[in-house]
Amino acid sequence: MTMIDAQGLARSFQAPQGEVNAVRGVDLKVEDGEIVGFLGPNGAGKTTTLRMLTTLLRPTAGTARVAGCDLLSDPVGVRRRIGYVAQGGGANPAEVVANELLLQARLYGMSKSEAGPRIADLAERLGLGGLETRLIGSLSGGQRRRLDIALGLVHRPPLIFLDEPSTGLDPTSRNQLWDHIRGLRDELGATVFLSTHYLDEADALCDRILIMDQGAILVEDRPEELKNRVSGDAVTLEVAAADVPAAQDVVRGLAGTRAVNVTGQTIRFRADHSSRSMIEIMRALDARAVDPISIQVDRPTLDDVFLTLTGQSAAATSARAA
Amino acid sequence: MQTLRDTLLVFENQLRFTFRYKITIVMGLVQPVLYLLLFGPLLTKLGDMGRPGDTWQTFVPGVLVYLALFGAGFCGFGIIADVRSGVIERLRVTPVSRFALLMGRVIREVAVLLVQSVIIIAVGLLLGLRANVLGILSAVILVVLLGTALAALSLSLGVALKSEDQFAPLLTSATLPIMLLAGILLPMTLAPTWLDVLSRINPLRYIVDAIRDLFADRFATWAVLEGTAVSVVLAVVCVAVGMRTFAKESA
Numbered sequence: 001m002t003m004i005d006a007q008g009l010a011r012s013f014q015a016p017q018g019e020v021n022a023v024r025g026v027d028l029k030v031e032d033g034e035i036v037g038f039l040g041p042n043g044a045g046k047t048t049t050l051r052m053l054t055t056l057l058r059p060t061a062g063t064a065r066v067a068g069c070d071l072l073s074d075p076v077g078v079r080r081r082i083g084y085v086a087q088g089g090g091a092n093p094a095e096v097v098a099n100e101l102l103l104q105a106r107l108y109g110m111s112k113s114e115a116g117p118r119i120a121d122l123a124e125r126l127g128l129g130g131l132e133t134r135l136i137g138s139l140s141g142g143q144r145r146r147l148d149i150a151l152g153l154v155h156r157p158p159l160i161f162l163d164e165p166s167t168g169l170d171p172t173s174r175n176q177l178w179d180h181i182r183g184l185r186d187e188l189g190a191t192v193f194l195s196t197h198y199l200d201e202a203d204a205l206c207d208r209i210l211i212m213d214q215g216a217i218l219v220e221d222r223p224e225e226l227k228n229r230v231s232g233d234a235v236t237l238e239v240a241a242a243d244v245p246a247a248q249d250v251v252r253g254l255a256g257t258r259a260v261n262v263t264g265q266t267i268r269f270r271a272d273h274s275s276r277s278m279i280e281i282m283r284a285l286d287a288r289a290v291d292p293i294s295i296q297v298d299r300p301t302l303d304d305v306f307l308t309l310t311g312q313s314a315a316a317t318s319a320r321a322a
Numbered sequence: 323m324q325t326l327r328d329t330l331l332v333f334e335n336q337l338r339f340t341f342r343y344k345i346t347i348v349m350g351l352v353q354p355v356l357y358l359l360l361f362g363p364l365l366t367k368l369g370d371m372g373r374p375g376d377t378w379q380t381f382v383p384g385v386l387v388y389l390a391l392f393g394a395g396f397c398g399f400g401i402i403a404d405v406r407s408g409v410i411e412r413l414r415v416t417p418v419s420r421f422a423l424l425m426g427r428v429i430r431e432v433a434v435l436l437v438q439s440v441i442i443i444a445v446g447l448l449l450g451l452r453a454n455v456l457g458i459l460s461a462v463i464l465v466v467l468l469g470t471a472l473a474a475l476s477l478s479l480g481v482a483l484k485s486e487d488q489f490a491p492l493l494t495s496a497t498l499p500i501m502l503l504a505g506i507l508l509p510m511t512l513a514p515t516w517l518d519v520l521s522r523i524n525p526l527r528y529i530v531d532a533i534r535d536l537f538a539d540r541f542a543t544w545a546v547l548e549g550t551a552v553s554v555v556l557a558v559v560c561v562a563v564g565m566r567t568f569a570k571e572s573a
Contacts, residue, residue, distance in 0.1 A: 055415065056411065056415065079416060079417045080417045082415070086411055086412065090408035090409055090411055090412025090413075091407070091408075091412075092407060092409045093407055094339065094403075099335075099338075103331070106331055107328070107331065107413065107416040108417065109324075151412065
């Protein structure tokens with residue numbers, strides 16, 4: 001089943017300086033069981049798109065089916081089938097953890113007796129065990145975030161939206177959170193649609209990435225494909241001074257290498273990524289009796305992808321948007 | 323049925339916070355009781371103030387409306403923190419109806435107002451208020467309708483403004499003229515014509531006067547009819563406004 005099928009979703013706002021097109025005609029499809037990342041700098045329109053898909057914001061144009069229900073004609077049906085974890089969370093700091101989870105379960109129509117085991121299971125799964133009687137305002141950032149996710153999961157939605165889930169977390173909490181997010185799909189069978197402005201997060205979690213900038217989706221693909229699309233691997237080869245000319249010949253002579261750049265004993269170049277390409281390079285060097293001192297291969301990061309696509313780095317775009 | 327269940331669920335949740343901070347119910351009572359104790363006795367020397375009924379029958383209704391205005395009327399203050407912490411948005415993604423989200427909170431305010439009204443009427447009776455049960459019951463119904471209207475309006479204002487810094491000055495500057503023009507402290511029968519006419523744009527004036535007639539055992543009067551009509555219309559309109567605000571995207 002297609003979990004999200006949006007066509008031409010757009011949203012404009014009236015601002016003092018005129019009409020602002022926050023999102024301009026987004027088409028997207030998310031299949032059952034995928035983890036899809038929505039990547040882009042601050043102000044790209046990710047949150048606005050997410051708020052439209054979760055029934056919080058009415059699109060000014062376009063249609064969508066979310067979790068099998070029509071966004072415009074059956075928003076309540078959509079709400080029943082999705083979980084949404086907002087950027088800033090949504091737990092009441094003045095409430096106690098267990099009460100908040102119980103309220104949430106009951107708002108989704110569960111009875112107290114149905115909710116009990118469900119909440120216990122969730123607390124266990126998300127590492128909230130033992131925190132049930134704590135005041136939400138007193139939780140740590142990581143605990144709070146896991147509670148937010150638990151609140152979005154009480155009704156076992158087949159589709160979960162996470163808006164910048166790891167913002168503000170320390171590296172350990174972040175890694176834990178990633179494990180939990182993978183668990184949503186692997187253990188609960190849920191489809192996850194998350195937004196992030198961290199390239200490494202999208203890379204680590206997602207089967208597929210949509211890159212958004214200035215209200216439109218620039219590109220969508222698997223993280224690996226996106227990286228291939230850019231420029232191939234960055235290869236750094238170091239050889240003995242006497243071997244430099246031969247090594248340079250070899251590198252230039254191979255198919256799929258480019259941007260060869262020699263400084264001293266170091267030869268840097270780009271090579272199309274394939275699991276065999278390094279073996280071929282090594283064999284060719286061997287054939288000319290060149291014995292490399294070291295060879296290093298770096299996969300392009302999504303930052304490189306972003307740079308190629310938007311002409312500026314993700315950091316620069318978000319600085320502009322801020 | 324589902325909506326009723328959801329409304330009660332939100333109400334129950336809100337009520338738990340009320341019980342946790344019981345002090346707020348008492349605090350809300352301090353000023354009205356002070357008015358009864360320290361201001362009411364001054365009026366007894368003024369006689370009937372141009373109205374049927376005695377001083378307490380004229381003054382206690384004013385205090386009840388004061389209670390609604392400064393209690394339920396300010397409840398929007400409390401929702402701002404919930405808007406900011408994302409609680410309202412989280413609730414809006416659940417299948418619960420917007421009516422339930424609003425009314426659960428409104429009913430909590432009305433319940434608090436009801437308890438406070440009973441206390442005020444009891445204190446009034448001790449001070450010399452004479453009113454029969456039917457009069458008191460119908461007056462309480464009008465207070466409940468007014469409380470519903472003011473709570474719904476205040477909550478939508480809180481949700482729309484999203485900032486205590488804007489909410490507080492706006493409300494304090496709006497409530498003073500509303501209170502004075504309702505003839506809460508002294509009835510508008512004492513007012514010069516221009517002030518009397520001006521006060522008629524204030525819906526609360528009709529409600530105070532209706533409650534005064536009810537306390538004075540006068541049921542079949544224009545004032546009762548007007549006050550009842552005004553409080554019903556006000557409640558319906560304000561709840562509709564509140565629902566619109568809760569359904570609105572920016573909320």
